[in-house]
Amino acid sequence: GAGVSQSPRYKVAKRGQDVALRCDPISGHVSLFWYQQALGQGPEFLTYFQNEAQLDKSGLPSDRFFAERPEGSVSTLKIQRTQQEDSAVYLCASSLGRDPLSEQFFGPGTRLTVL
Amino acid sequence: AQSVAQPEDQVNVAEGNPLTVKCTYSVSGNPYLFWYVQYPNRGLQFLLKYITGDNLVKGSYGFEAEFNKSQTSFHLKKPSALVSDSALYFCAVRDMGSPGNNRKLIWGLGTSLAVNP
Numbered sequence: 090g091a092g093v094s095q096s097p098r099y100k101v102a103k104r105g106q107d108v109a110l111r112c113d114p115i116s117g118h119v120s121l122f123w124y125q126q127a128l129g130q131g132p133e134f135l136t137y138f139q140n141e142a143q144l145d146k147s148g149l150p151s152d153r154f155f156a157e158r159p160e161g162s163v164s165t166l167k168i169q170r171t172q173q174e175d176s177a178v179y180l181c182a183s184s185l186g187r188d189p190l191s192e193q194f195f196g197p198g199t200r201l202t203v204l
Numbered sequence: 205a206q207s208v209a210q211p212e213d214q215v216n217v218a219e220g221n222p223l224t225v226k227c228t229y230s231v232s233g234n235p236y237l238f239w240y241v242q243y244p245n246r247g248l249q250f251l252l253k254y255i256t257g258d259n260l261v262k263g264s265y266g267f268e269a270e271f272n273k274s275q276t277s278f279h280l281k282k283p284s285a286l287v288s289d290s291a292l293y294f295c296a297v298r299d300m301g302s303p304g305n306n307r308k309l310i311w312g313l314g315t316s317l318a319v320n321p
Contacts, residue, residue, distance in 0.1 A: 093247065122308075131208075131294055131311030132248070145308065180248070190236055190255055190298060193309075195247035 091115065093196035095181050101202045102171045110166045110199045114183030121164050122193060123156055124180040132180055138164060139187055171203045206231050206299045210312035217285045218320050225280040225315045227295030236298035237278040238309065239269055243291045251293075254278060265289070285319045292316050 094113045102108050114121050120139055124132035125148075134148040140161035149156070153172075158164040168175055178200050182193040207230045217223045229235055239251040252263025259271045269280045280293060293316075296309040 129313070131296075131313050132309075133311070134308040137308060148308070182248070190253070192250040192253070193248075195240075195249070197245070197247045 093181055093183055093194050095179075095196040095199050097199060098197065099200050099202075101204065103204055104171060104173060106171050106203075107167065107169045108171055108201065110168075110179050110201070112164045112166070112181030112183075112196060114162065114164070114181070115185075115194055116162075118183035118185050118194070119161075119187055120184040120191075120193075121158060122182040122184075123164070123166050124182065125150075126178045126180055126198070128177075135166070135179075168201075171201075173203050176201055176203045206297055206310045208295050208297050208310055208312040210293075210295055210315045212315050213313075214316045214318065216318045216320065219287050220284050223282050223285040223289070223317065223319070225293050225295075225317060227278045227280065227312060228276050229278060229295075229297045230276065231297055235271075235276075235278075237269075237271065238296040238298075239263065239267070239278075239280050240294045240296065241265075241291050242294065242314070248294065251280070285317075287319045287321050290317055290319045 096111045123135040126132045136156045137145040138158040153169045155167045178198040180198045182195045184191045184193045209228045237254045240248045242248045252261050254261045254271045262268045267282050292314045294314045295312040299310050
């Protein structure tokens with residue numbers, strides 16, 4: 090079956106540009122997570138949705154970062170006025186239920202490079 | 205604060221030999237521990253988790269992990285390594301400090317495993 094997909098896979102932006110990263114979770118998955126993974130680092134939590142509700146956004150590094158999941162399926166992570174330090178791989182993951190201990194299924198990530 | 209440490213950046217092992225990838229953790233309550241693997245150009249994949257019960261947890265692709273409460277460790281093991289096991293391995297712990305049901309994972313920095321033929 091289809092896994093988690095993310096688009097675009099690669100994005101190059103000039104400093105100051107706005108970008109939008111898309112995540113298509115596995116159909117029917119309630120929980121959706123966004124992570125930021127810098128080169129040589131582990132994933133860092135950004136935000137968490139349960140259906141359309143954004144229940145935890147404590148990991149968003151600044152108010153330039155915004156995420157939404159308006160219909161409880163597809164999610165978009167938007168970064169405004171990109172900075173060089175935003176360069177990273179952005180990972181999306183989904184899990185079936187609300188159980189915080191259940192397995193997360195990850196997409197391939199979007200590699201963002203800010204010049 | 206919750207934290208996870210993977211003390212080795214890289215582990216090299218010959219094919220057919222046993223492998224161990226180390227992970228230690230620090231949590232205030234009960235630890236919920238996970239191992240994920242990241243193959244080149246692919247997403248992270250779940251290997252196994254420890255929630256409670258038997259200290260030896262078996263997972264995908266022949267991997268297992270041993271939970272040791274006294275040493276606060278959760279090392280990943282495999283009796284006989286394959287070249288195809290070469291990948292980046294991440295240990296993670298559930299942050300029981302997050303509010304409500306929104307418990308996020310705290311991740312280690314990863315260990316690169318190279319299995320040589």
